[in-house]
Amino acid sequence: MRRVAIIGAGMTKFGEEWEKGFRELVVEAGIRALDDAGISGEKIDAGYIGTMASGRLIGQEHIGGLLADYMGLNPIPITRVEGACASGSLALRQGFMAVASGMKDVVVVGGVEKMTDLGITAVSDILGGAGDQEWELFLGATFPAIYALMARRHMTEFGTTEEMLAAASVKNHKHGAKNKYAQFPHEITMEQVLNSKMIADPLKVLDCSPISDGAAGVILVPLDHAASYSKKPVEIIATAQASDSIALHSRETLSGLRATQVAAKKAFEMAKMTPKDIDLAEVHDCFSIAEIMAIEDLGFFEKGKGGPATLEGKTSLEGDIPINTSGGLKACGHPVGATGVKQAVECVWQLRGEAEGRQVKDAHVALSHNVGGSGATAVVHIYKN
Numbered sequence: 001m002r003r004v005a006i007i008g009a010g011m012t013k014f015g016e017e018w019e020k021g022f023r024e025l026v027v028e029a030g031i032r033a034l035d036d037a038g039i040s041g042e043k044i045d046a047g048y049i050g051t052m053a054s055g056r057l058i059g060q061e062h063i064g065g066l067l068a069d070y071m072g073l074n075p076i077p078i079t080r081v082e083g084a085c086a087s088g089s090l091a092l093r094q095g096f097m098a099v100a101s102g103m104k105d106v107v108v109v110g111g112v113e114k115m116t117d118l119g120i121t122a123v124s125d126i127l128g129g130a131g132d133q134e135w136e137l138f139l140g141a142t143f144p145a146i147y148a149l150m151a152r153r154h155m156t157e158f159g160t161t162e163e164m165l166a167a168a169s170v171k172n173h174k175h176g177a178k179n180k181y182a183q184f185p186h187e188i189t190m191e192q193v194l195n196s197k198m199i200a201d202p203l204k205v206l207d208c209s210p211i212s213d214g215a216a217g218v219i220l221v222p223l224d225h226a227a228s229y230s231k232k233p234v235e236i237i238a239t240a241q242a243s244d245s246i247a248l249h250s251r252e253t254l255s256g257l258r259a260t261q262v263a264a265k266k267a268f269e270m271a272k273m274t275p276k277d278i279d280l281a282e283v284h285d286c287f288s289i290a291e292i293m294a295i296e297d298l299g300f301f302e303k304g305k306g307g308p309a310t311l312e313g314k315t316s317l318e319g320d321i322p323i324n325t326s327g328g329l330k331a332c333g334h335p336v337g338a339t340g341v342k343q344a345v346e347c348v349w350q351l352r353g354e355a356e357g358r359q360v361k362d363a364h365v366a367l368s369h370n371v372g373g374s375g376a377t378a379v380v381h382i383y384k385n
Contacts, residue, residue, distance in 0.1 A: 176327020
């Protein structure tokens with residue numbers, strides 16, 4: 001198996017992009033990634049694009065063919081990849097395997113979602129399809145309710161408090177305020193989070209990630225070829241994916257995600273590393289409780305210690321393990337198909353020393369963690385400069 005490197009990375013600003021459509025967003029991100037790599041589209045052998053629900057959100061299917069056309073890449077193959085909110089990281093994993101196997105030499109990987117053209121009720125219903133439609137969504141359990149159940153269980157088992165949940169949001173907004181691509185590039189206070197509108201007890205509106213538009217892209221090549229393209233290639237040293245029951249009622253526990261635990265174990269084995277070797281991580285914080293469970297499931301903190309660690313500042317930019325330096329899903333935004341690729345872009349910028357205003361000192365190894373739905377899919381990548 002060949003070693004694989006990222007030689008180009010780019011993204012659009014995340015947010016409510018009323019003046020840009022689905023096509024414009026993904027083309028913009030793709031061109032930025034190509035420009036960053038210093039290559040033209042003629043070099044591309046294949047592409048993978050992550051998008052969750054383009055058919056229902058904008059009425060457009062056959063995304064691979066559409067983007068091959070609009071990016072000027074015909075006749076190369078572009079394949080759409082779907083895994084709910086983990087679609088982007090699954091596309092990255094497919095791109096990795098295409099290069100590692102030797103079947104392709106230069107691969108573009110993208111993620112995109114255009115979500116704000118519909119109302120909140122319609123979008124919530126569409127996103128609910130990432131859970132168990134029959135046993136959860138049909139009975140009224142949207143994702144805020146599902147993650148609220150997880151939060152309550154975590155509180156019961158480990159004494160996690162609403163202040164600990166709020167600390168994750170406050171910290172991510174502090175990071176996002178330093179990211180020009182963030183949907184919400186401003187700080188918030190603990191009081192603002194605790195006093196914000198209740199969505200599903202104990203989760204308030206400022207515990208929840210937003211509905212967003214946006215796209216991100218990276219260019220992959222064999223590591224042996226990377227030096228001819230880039231002076232600062234970033235190697236993907238591990239990739240792992242795991243699954244779990246799609247409905248909460250079939251899970252072994254509600255206070256963690258088994259798929260994350262399994263994917264993390266496999267990724268660390270592939271990289272021949274442990275959590276202590278990671279300098280920073282982008283994790284899936286669709287809700288504040290999701291980040292706290294993630295940093296425990298990934299092995300950065302013992303089970304039940306993620307909340308106190310967050311409240312104590314151990315996951316801040318200056319902390320023991322900086323988490324979500326981009327602002328995470330909470331502040332940077334969450335266009336669901338794009339999130340996994342955006343996480344990779346942030347890891348690349350950090351490892352190249354290009355994360356302006358939020359650079360982690362002496363960053364050499366980074367990790368990204370992306371979840372589909374409430375945890376039926378989890379994907380972990382590890383990167384090294």
